[in-house]
Amino acid sequence: MGLLIDGLLVALQPYHLVLMSFGIIAGIVIGTLPGLTATMATALLVPFTFHMDPATGLVLLGAIWCAGVYGGANSAILLNIPGTPSSFTTTLDGYPLTRKGQADRALFTSLFASVLGGIFGVLILILLFAPLAKLSVKFGKAEYFWLCVFGLTAISTLTTKNPVKGILACALGLLIGTIGLSPIDGTPRFTFGYRPMVQGIALIPALIGMFALAQVFQLIKRDERYIAEYRQNSGVIRSVVGYMAAKCKVVFLRSSIIGTFIGILPGAGGAIASIIAYNEAKRWDKHPEKYGTGAIEGIVASESANNAMIGGACIPMMSLGIPGAPVAAVIMGGLLAHGITPGAKLLVESGDVAYTFIASLLVSNILLLIIGYFMLKLTSNILRIPTAFIAPAVLVLSTIGAFSMRNSMLDLVAMLLLGLFAFYFLSDTGPAPMALGLVLGPIAEEALGVTLQIARAKGSVMQALVLRPVSLILIVMSILAIVGPIVLQRVFRKEVT
């Protein structure tokens, strides 16, 4: 505890506060721009932190991380384009609110949910550091596979209008995820003899195509002067806070727990956190039909989960040297470069640095609330810009973002083709089901591959894949998620007739 207070005092030094503020502004901008992610921003900044004090460097990286994950919601809400993969479920309710002229309501909700979720994750990090670290490695590849299957059941939530098409789109997403090198033995697949295909279809350019490009086409087709009517609603903060305090406590708590838990699992990532949190929010709500039409609860679920993920992802990174998210991997690289080895001894040997970092995450979230408030006034002005300027600007930014991932022309081609595909064929279901397949497919495939290898050694697929306590729980949950609604519907229909 003493170390934590010392860390807090270091984090509150004016120099650190200035750096954090800079990091937060940069993070929000980067998060908002489609294609530029917190992972990229931190990776580019790591070399600069070599010349800083280790704690100072970490404070800066942590601030960018928190703000970057939050920033993704801005473009998701205002433009229907997720700024980061983890905010793609935010589009589902954020954008409908914008279309209704309530953009500021959605933006404030996402800011509050992000900050509160972020703080929740850090508090869990402080309180349950050691036991959760142990738990994170107990989650084997078989469990990852079933977690992905459970995540795939969210398809029913994401496609209410045309379920058959939604399932097909999801399957196509899964299929696209298998292009490239096999995760198990490194052999190329579905490359059709075209060499660059070996690198596979990267997630970010694909998401940019499906969301950003398709949205640009949509805006051009709709041919309206503005994206949505912009109204500054009076007393919006009070009404949002009031609504969240009255109606969203359970959603917030559940989503933050889901987000933190998914963060603890190495390699799962923020996108899965927000998908599962959104799905659960809808499942347990008394009025699931309002989701997708601009439900505040939907934004709360998605945004609190992805920011809570940060605290969770720090747990295996700091205690075991296993990064729970791509940004955590970058930050870990920064630690190593300073000669600090994450792991069991980190809190003992470099406790000052570690606790400064943890405390700075708390401070960053509070700064995010203040800076985010002012930035929000600025970003909402996007709606005052005519579509004629927005569409080309998004097109240029998307192209830069997709290309800069790997400097690969293939990514641009993939972005364009998927954008056209989503525009022509997915206008009624939206790109979310296909994105679901793309996000979960590669993780599920790798997990299944590893599990089957282990099954070969143990001589039993059942034992390696199915007959494990957590696996069984996830299987039952998946079956209930699919069969439950159908059964319930039958039962209720009988009651009516």
Place this chain on the structure above:
Amino acid sequence: MKKLLMLLIAIALMMPVFTEGSQETGTEEQYPEENVTVIVPYNAGGGSDTITRLIDNYLEEYLGKNLNFVYRAGAGGAVGISELAKSKADAYTIAASNLPHIALQSLLGSGDFDTDDFDFICQMAVTYPIFVTPKNSPYKDLASFIAAAKKSPGSLTIGLPGAAGNTLIGFGQFMDEADIDCTLINYSGGSDMLAAVLGSQIDAAFSAINMTMSNIDDMNLLAVAFTERDEKIPDVPTFSELGFKVSCPTSRIYLAPAGLPGERLQILEDAFRKVYDNPSYAEAAAKAAFISNWMGHDELEAFVDDLRPQAAKYIEKYYSK
């Protein structure tokens, strides 16, 4: 007016032709006349990028020029190296790379190149795996692991941190040398595999030294898969001390397209060597957890020649079921 504009544009478009011509006439002694482009076939901020940037800090002193960084990530480095293979052999484009990865990639077909397509400049650093078992494992030393593997062939699992990497060679050597049969489990990254070891999901693993150090108290270190012991864990024997010729380092190397003109390969090798010998570089590299280990051009070519048949053999044995 329009015609004049067209003419100006035409002239502007022809400019690159002239500049290209003047470059060709550059005389040999002056290499390098401009900065050398280095392809980093991974993301910015990764290990290859970090060490290359460290080298770049000192290279200007010895080469007279700096490096321009180009990132071409994808397919475990194969994308960037494929691009190098297509580049002009003028020593103005080189790449950072890893052995044995590029040898394996050329054999598996994930890279559009062959190891013969390159002139190897040097090796600046190595990293190597430690053979580990989970803390609660009954196998606390190599002998007991081998005994158990002999008793029930195929039933023990050994994790590798990635497909087609150095540990495939180490795994193959170990199976051959100890005359045992285990099942290899390919993870998609070192941290994934580390989680599997800590959670006792697998029986043993080849875990990279840096990642192992983070959790040194939470697993049993059985043997070092390198020719020398590691100074951070001096009590852990090497495989060869225990009687098995298993050594599978990852070499951080620099290479160029084959057939560099004149002395350029030598100039590059000398410059890298001087960086390697600079004590302040060595200190910075050690601080960033790189294990400095030099191999010059000739030594490296011989190393690759020795590696290729082994790589081919183990790919055939373990990846074509």
